[in-house]
Amino acid sequence: MRPDAVAQAVDAALAAYAKEPGPLLEILHAVQGELGCVPPEAVPLIADGLNLSRAEVHGVISFYHHFRERPPGRVVVQVCRAEACQSMNGDALADAVRQKLGVDFGQTRADGAVSLEAVYCLGNCACAPAMMVDGELRGRVDPARLGDLP
Amino acid sequence: MSVAIRIFVPQDASARSVGADAVAAAIPARHSGIPISVVRTGSRGLYWLEPLIEVETPAGRVAYGPIDGGAPEVHELLDAGLLSGAAHPKRLGDITTHAWLESQQRLTSARLGIVDPADIDDYRAQGGYAGLDAALSMAPADIVRVVSESGLRGRGGAAFPTGIKWQTVHDQSAPQKYIACNADEGDSGTFADRMLMEGDPFSLIEGMTIAGLAVGATRGFIYLRVEYPHAARALARALEAARARGHLGRDVRGSGRDFDISVRLGAGAYICGEETSMLESLEGRRGEVRVRPPLPAIKGLFGQPTVVNNVVTLATVPVILARGAAFYREFGMGKSRGTILLQLAGNVKRGGLVERAFGITVNELVYGYGGGSATGRPVRAVQIGGPLGAYLPESQFDTPLDYEALTQRGALLGHGGVVVFDDRVDMARMARYALEFCAIESCGKCTPCRLGSTRGVEIVDRIVKSANGTRAADLALLDELCDTMEKGSLCGLGGMTPFPVRSAMTHFREDFERS
Numbered sequence: 209m210r211p212d213a214v215a216q217a218v219d220a221a222l223a224a225y226a227k228e229p230g231p232l233l234e235i236l237h238a239v240q241g242e243l244g245c246v247p248p249e250a251v252p253l254i255a256d257g258l259n260l261s262r263a264e265v266h267g268v269i270s271f272y273h274h275f276r277e278r279p280p281g282r283v284v285v286q287v288c289r290a291e292a293c294q295s296m297n298g299d300a301l302a303d304a305v306r307q308k309l310g311v312d313f314g315q316t317r318a319d320g321a322v323s324l325e326a327v328y329c330l331g332n333c334a335c336a337p338a339m340m341v342d343g344e345l346r347g348r349v350d351p352a353r354l355g356d357l358p
Numbered sequence: 359m360s361v362a363i364r365i366f367v368p369q370d371a372s373a374r375s376v377g378a379d380a381v382a383a384a385i386p387a388r389h390s391g392i393p394i395s396v397v398r399t400g401s402r403g404l405y406w407l408e409p410l411i412e413v414e415t416p417a418g419r420v421a422y423g424p425i426d427g428g429a430p431e432v433h434e435l436l437d438a439g440l441l442s443g444a445a446h447p448k449r450l451g452d453i454t455t456h457a458w459l460e461s462q463q464r465l466t467s468a469r470l471g472i473v474d475p476a477d478i479d480d481y482r483a484q485g486g487y488a489g490l491d492a493a494l495s496m497a498p499a500d501i502v503r504v505v506s507e508s509g510l511r512g513r514g515g516a517a518f519p520t521g522i523k524w525q526t527v528h529d530q531s532a533p534q535k536y537i538a539c540n541a542d543e544g545d546s547g548t549f550a551d552r553m554l555m556e557g558d559p560f561s562l563i564e565g566m567t568i569a570g571l572a573v574g575a576t577r578g579f580i581y582l583r584v585e586y587p588h589a590a591r592a593l594a595r596a597l598e599a600a601r602a603r604g605h606l607g608r609d610v611r612g613s614g615r616d617f618d619i620s621v622r623l624g625a626g627a628y629i630c631g632e633e634t635s636m637l638e639s640l641e642g643r644r645g646e647v648r649v650r651p652p653l654p655a656i657k658g659l660f661g662q663p664t665v666v667n668n669v670v671t672l673a674t675v676p677v678i679l680a681r682g683a684a685f686y687r688e689f690g691m692g693k694s695r696g697t698i699l700l701q702l703a704g705n706v707k708r709g710g711l712v713e714r715a716f717g718i719t720v721n722e723l724v725y726g727y728g729g730g731s732a733t734g735r736p737v738r739a740v741q742i743g744g745p746l747g748a749y750l751p752e753s754q755f756d757t758p759l760d761y762e763a764l765t766q767r768g769a770l771l772g773h774g775g776v777v778v779f780d781d782r783v784d785m786a787r788m789a790r791y792a793l794e795f796c797a798i799e800s801c802g803k804c805t806p807c808r809l810g811s812t813r814g815v816e817i818v819d820r821i822v823k824s825a826n827g828t829r830a831a832d833l834a835l836l837d838e839l840c841d842t843m844e845k846g847s848l849c850g851l852g853g854m855t856p857f858p859v860r861s862a863m864t865h866f867r868e869d870f871e872r873s
Binding site: 228229230231232233236264268271272273274275288290291292293294295296327329330331332333334336338340343345347 | 551
């Protein structure tokens with residue numbers, strides 16, 4: 209990632225949130241929103257801006273499933289693996305998605321087109337099984353109809 | 359020029375997930391010369407009928423659903439006379455007379471699916487802000503007394519009396535106090551928080567404002583899970599409108615008191631639904647659990663006295679202030695007063711939101727409302743209260759859904775989610791999943807949770823495979839491990855994972871002894 213792009217994203221996030229109480233998560237969300245991830249080069253810049261140690265910033269990034277250190281694929285596919293979806297044969301959906309995309313959970317396809325993530329509950333439990341494609345929620349998903357996925 | 363006919367289409371995330379946006383987009387501005395306006399509401403919670411649309415006619419709203427055929431079905435409906443509420447195979451009539459809805463006692467969710475969540479005037483016209491009106495004329499201690507007398511207990515899962523919590527914060531003297539709303543609804547099978555935030559966000563804002571007035575807090579935070587982008591947008595819009603009208607911000611409604619609310623996004627950590635972990639996260643740190651005491655009511659967010667309540671709890675406060683403690687207490691049984699928002703989910707024919715006074719049985723919920731399994735196969739088990747809740751076998755479906763009755767059966771109500779499983783469920787696998795989930799989501803601070811969960815997964819694997827004929831010993835070991843986790847963990851994640859594991863072992867032993 210270009211150093212100036214990283215610096216710019218961090219500066220903008222610091223300018224927007226650094227004066228708020230306990231702003232680190234807000235800043236990480238803003239950086240990831242801009243760059244698609246929180247790259248390792250951003251860590252010392254954020255740490256400096258908030259007067260934290262690099263370890264503290266890194267510790268927060270690594271704690272939360274949502275923050276990533278590398279940009280995801282162009283499309284992010286999230287499949288719910290929690291109980292309500294399991295009760296509606298969510299395992300079959302998970303297998304079908306894995307097969308269709310050709311990647312496993314937690315991976316980005318080599319061509320960079322898509323990342324597959326496991327999530328634990330999308331709040332769509334009465335319309336299970338559920339998945340999210342680039343922020344768009346889908347319910348009552350039929351594993352046989354995943355044609356529009358990359 | 360005639361007045362536009364209004365068609366109500368949910369913008370609820372679940373309704374959208376099954377095609378509500380396509381329906382809304384397909385409705386033209388006019389049909390046969392009659393102007394149409396589309397109003398995006400929340401969902402009434404009859405999810406098997408979503409997308410469910412309603413048209414306003416002189417005789418009231420007429421519902422049609424499920425409109426799952428996209429644009430072609432919308433055009434067909436319009437041609438069939440949708441705008442006059444004409445007959446059609448998908449016509450449901452006045453949905454409020456549908457037995458599923460009519461039998462409910464909707465207090466907290468009264469406006470869901472009816473009110474326009476983006477329109478503060480509509481909220482007011484439908485009884486909104488009557489609770490704040492009442493609170494503004496009361497002394498803070500009196501507001502706390504009303505909440506105490508109502509018998510309201512925390513709906514997030516812990517069921518702690520809300521009035522006692524508020525009283526504690528009220529009694530502290532501190533330079534700054536906070537209201538922290540826990541909207542990190544991570545339990546599988548639950549969606550009531552989401553529905554309220556998307557479908558009636560002003561009720562949460564009003565409840566938080568009343569809480570602020572009651573305890574002397576000037577600042578509120580809504581800690582919202584990142585998996586709920588639609589709720590984030592609905593809240594942002596509602597907060598903006600409330601500020602613009604002087605219901606939030608400096609000098610709330612001319613009272614001389616300040617109160618404002620910020621939304622903070624979580625980042626995909628289940629543990630942040632635990633209140634002290636949530637406070638850590640709000641402060642910008644790893645969501646590691648804090649040791650209690652001190653209680654958050656005494657030393658909470660940024661070290662200041664803090665009310666931590668769930669969305670449903672706070673959204674229930676307005677109706678209590680508006681209609682009085684006595685009105686609310688009359689619902690319910692025993693020490694469980696008022697109503698509970700039950701969320702019926704998973705493998706069930708008619709899933710959705712059921713708000714009823716405490717005390718209906720699992721049978722009434724699963725068969726009466728739910729109509730049995732979606733697959734048509736026999737129901738074998740329900741899990742109540744999310745991933746840390748117990749599994750109940752059908753023989754115990756006569757249990758009333760109330761805090762104490764469930765505790766007696768070794769179960770808990772939690773946030774009110776009920777997930778139905780048919781007879782194909784493998785309960786050893788579900789027990790394994792409970793431990794695996796605990797391992798994935800553990801914050802790592804205490805050993806019983808961090809290590810116990812992983813060892814538990816390994817033990818279940820050994821039990822199922824019965825390698826070396828050690829099954830009996832491993833079952834005993836798993837039981838012992840559950841003891842350690844239950845008694846030795848710092849918070850509910852490690853402490854309650856034994857509920858699903860043990861209930862599966864007790865009620866569905868055969869699944870552990872198959873091979």
